[in-house]
Amino acid sequence: MENLIEFYRPLSYALGMSTGASDSLLHVHGGMVVLFLARIVTRRSLATWTPFLFVLAAAVAKEVADCIAHGTLRMPDSAFDLLNTIFWPFVLMVGLRWRRAHPDKAQDGSPLERDGQ
Numbered sequence: 001m002e003n004l005i006e007f008y009r010p011l012s013y014a015l016g017m018s019t020g021a022s023d024s025l026l027h028v029h030g031g032m033v034v035l036f037l038a039r040i041v042t043r044r045s046l047a048t049w050t051p052f053l054f055v056l057a058a059a060v061a062k063e064v065a066d067c068i069a070h071g072t073l074r075m076p077d078s079a080f081d082l083l084n085t086i087f088w089p090f091v092l093m094v095g096l097r098w099r100r101a102h103p104d105k106a107q108d109g110s111p112l113e114r115d116g117q
Contacts, residue, residue: 047096
């Protein structure tokens with residue numbers, strides 16, 4: 001376990017330094033990457049809970065790793081990181097589920113014309 005933490009800590013730091021991106025932005029991108037990888041691996045639609053649950057599990061695992069690496073739980077920071085990671089995957093899933101549940105709507109949001117109406 002200690003070897004894993006010794007590998008994780010510098011890797012996490014190097015990723016932030018090499019990209020120049022903020023920690024928040026890295027969480028947003030990381031959540032989307034996990035979402036699409038889960039979609040590819042599981043072959044489940046983004047409108048299902050499966051890819052989103054992979055994102056949620058990865059976000060929680062990352063926060064646990066941060067807690068172990070730093071030796072303490074930094075609650076406001078961890079909660080914000082978790083929210084940044086899952087927000088857009090959740091919005092995408094909900095939007096696709098809504099679209100699937102309302103097939104009678106055209107892409108512009110207006111009802112489809114039927115039988116020349």
